[in-house]
Amino acid sequence: MDKFLTVNYEKCTGCRLCELVCSVVHEGVSNPAKSSIQIVKWEDEGRYIPMICQSCEDAPCQKVCPVGAITRDKTFGFMSVNYDACIGCRMCVEVCPFGAMNYNRTTHKVFKCDLCGGDPQCVKFCEVKAIEFVPAEVISSQQKREGAARQYAAAQKQASSIAEAAA
């Protein structure tokens, strides 16, 4: 299934409920340090950006793993850690460009988003829809529509300024 977890950071209010939900769903505890999603903040500017696994096509975590413990889940397409093979070297943590591979200091294991088995719970609790789980074709069509809206708005603005100048 080609569905992606997507982020619209402009919508994020920075409440971090997704972090709480993720750790409760997976570990039964409230602890953002054990959440696979984390909100990175620049509080002095009010910028909040949810950081998640991007399920890269050419995934650095998979490439760097010396024991081949990271593979792509056949059903949902996310990168999955095989803990029987994992030796806990944390190379994947170091190479992930998004910081989306994490380390659990209680179990001493790496962990990452598993899309909650195809039904990501963070999405269900994000009332402002800053994170969504959408099919691949919708992602690009959404972006096209938003881009088109921006272009249209710019054209309208230009047209009205020309009209104003003429008047």
Next chain:
Amino acid sequence: MALDRKIAYINLSTGQTEIKPIPLELRKKFIGGRGLDAYLLYNHTPQGCDPLSPENPLIISGGLLTATCASATARAHFMAKSPLTGLLGSANMGGFFAPELAWAGFHHLVITGKAEKPVYLWIHNGEIEIRDAAGLWGKTSADTQWAIREELGDEEIKSAVIGPAGENLVRYACVMTGIKNAAGRTGMGCVMGSKNLKAVAVRGTMDIKISYPLEALEFNKKFIEQITSAKVNKTQGALGTPFIWGATNCWGGIRTRNFQYNQMENADDIEPEAIDEIANKTIGPHHMAGCFGCQVHCRTQYRIPSGPYAGKYDEGPEYTSLGAFGAEPDCKSAETLLTANYLVNQYGVDNLEIGSIISWAMELYELGIIGSKETDGLDLSFGNEKALLEMIHRICTRKGWLGNVLADGGVPAAASIGKNSFDYLIQVKGMNNLHSDERATPALALGIATASRGSDHLRSRPAIDLYHLPVDVLRKIYSSPIAYSGPLSSEQTEYVGKAWEVFWQENCYMAVDCLGICKYHTVFLGATLPNFEDWPKAIYYNTGLEFTPEDIWAVADRCNNIERLFNLREGLTRNDLSKGDTLNHRYFDEPLRRGAPDVIGLSIDRDKFNGMVDEFYGHHGWDQNGLPTAETLKRLGLDQEPTHLL
């Protein structure tokens, strides 16, 4: 789990710290948060102590449900004997500090003593360290937080800090976290300053085990639906709290020119929609931010649009700033309002108190009670926007005669100014009223008069009283969990039944303050929001503790009574104008001059008001002097206090 969060005692004079578990017995009696803080304050404060002395304990807490799967459990609570009022000091803030404190292993901190030099506390994963704050002293609230992160090398640290106002012992300095979250009232930042304590920095990665995780999450979803389906919260989420100011100003409930009028005219520039437009232009369409785990997201983000501080990032302005820097001083420009909001956030001072006190001084200036000698030449006329901003600077830095005097709070300032200046000071128990005008609304007037921390709208205000709800709806809300068969009235200008509403709300707000939940998630502005019936399940699924709605009511009643005992011990008497449960004479003697037709001409009827106070005392089980009877104390299990169990 939540129940294994600890209490830490920190003595800044000796540098000693002690960590203890919190006995289950006390959880059952006081739950946590503000309630348990009140128990600690009553047990740890020497009677009659100077609020700025080392023995005054500063108590900091999160609630029982902080950082669990209940909605909006972001609130941190601060308590001490107030340097502003000499009575109960108590203030509460959102943001992300309280959850971080819980993840660091603690629910309560009791800080006593005084450090020789400026210090800050560094609390992380069960450990407490007292660190040198020489490099932080003098910094603004925001810069202090960023500097701590840089020093300790962790961007996720959350700090509760004081700004220059706290360092300068402005009696109503607040504690800040983030850009604008403030434990604003009663001068808790001044207590920190008196202890040479610049900040409490926390960071935690410790598990809080959820007793029934899936049930807790599922139940939280129900909460979220309840919260987000309320129209009032949708509006809050779009316009922030200024929308309340706009609505209240329409009918005439906003005090203007100190207390001369009850409605601001020509307020177009600072109406909520105008502020929203500035946020749109300076930040973008998505400019609302939320505290931990909250769906209301009522915090507006903006940049100051023009003037000497143009481009500075800030958050708010809250409902309170619109009154404090708009209507009360009768200043009409958004630039001034947003600049004032920015300044108080940076200085770390209570916006309500400073705006109200400056407006009082403006009225004294208008009346000739003070003149240019006292103001060092500053023209303190109403509407002088530059003077408003200048007075904020002067008070926070204690500059000039008047700046220094006003920094001591209204009642001491009235003593310094003399003449009949006290008659114009709109305060209860030594704390100024926020900008709302309660002369048309007896229920709200009773609320501010009897609030345990002095004039305040967040202790017992039955805000839904303004909605003209049908009596059967009111009865449904106010007859649970304790039956009430007395009269109720839909009419906001009435006196009947209002004492019960205030009593009920007082217990309701105490309950959320014990749990650590924001008041926008209970019956405050929305009649359909969660209350006593909804909390037992949230408590059970998250902590495993069993409470009935009646149990929670009893805890809240107990906690309100221990706050009362503290106030009585420190000198509260019913009719004392600066330490009692009464109002400035202007509430009774000066009728309203503006607003809706049914509001013009109203004032509070003194006899009926006294009748409401009698009734309110009766509901509490207090005698006619406002003292809990022996029977009441026994019923609530407070007859042996102080018991020193913690």
